Amino acid sequence: MSSERAPWKITAVSLAATVGVWLGVMGSHAPRLNLAVSGVTRQSAARESRVTPDDPGRRGATIDGAGRRAAATGHKLERSRSPRAGSNGDRERTTTPTTGSSATTAVAAPGASGPLLSDMWYASRAHEIYPVMTVAPSDQILTGFQIKVRPGGGGTETVTVTDLQDNTAQTATISRDNRLYFVETRLGDDGADGETNNGDDGFVVTDTQGRILGP
Amino acid sequence: MAMTDSSSRTRRVASSVRSVRPVGPRVVARLGTALVLGLFGYWELTGPSQWTGYVPQAIASYASPVALVLLHGWVLFVLSVAALIDLMPSIVSWIAVAMMTEVVAGLLLTSGDTSILVRDVGVLTLALAWALDCRPTTPGDHDLVGKQRSPVASR
16 A cells, blocks of 8 residues: 555544544534624624625625624724725725615613623733724724724713725714723734634623623 | 666666655645645634634525534645645645635635735645645656666667
């Protein structure tokens, strides 16, 4: 038998296949970033109508990303790191999109706090963006998102997040006592042309003790 | 007669030299491809929901994106081990090329022409270099040696 097909090699690959199945079973139960995080909840309406008419090619890239993101700064945080082909960077930087969908939601009421953010597996990759902005708007971490914060009534802030990939927007209201974090687990998909995968992004709202709010 | 023996020996040595190609570049390409496939396979298996953004919408409507990512990750993982231990390289390398082609096509469908796409085209090229270098040339060389020997032996 050729050394290319030595029995030990067949055994090793079989073992790898078994380990792969085990990893997959474990991975399928791993917490999903967009579901585990609290804050801006997902909006099915946004998910269904997020593709702009002039950009059908973007449809698949954000299949799992609608409503997962939100953000804020003290005033207005906007970023448009890398306009895509056919897009206008200035427009993205300064306007709220009109062609994308919009969703509005409110963050869970105080008291519905969950685990500590510091205990979550993504804690080291969570970047505070409200009330203190810990990343520069031009940072690669925020690639693909535009974030605005406006004062709301009754001690709240209105957060508007625009996904520059498909030009959809969502709005959420958070308490001024809360903290808002953006989670970016991998930077490999944040290229010069923008974000290619929103599956590794998320938003988390915590209370002052750092406990996660919302669903 | 001595001259015939000498030329025969020279031909055999030349044929042997032809059949032995430098292994270094092939090993580098193989291990490099294995590393990339293995790491991405592991990541996809352990955190599938983080990769669902790469599943084209047209496909995701027929199957669970997470399940698709898990399947993809499993194939990459097994493929990487096969590449690492050099199991049937002439087959495995072309499967690796096919997988990378699928990745590039998926990126084109989901994100268009991006810098990420260019990066993955580079990995595809690496896998292709490995596959092209894995073509079984030894049997052909042996045949050539045999054909060359015959006329010498008949003299």
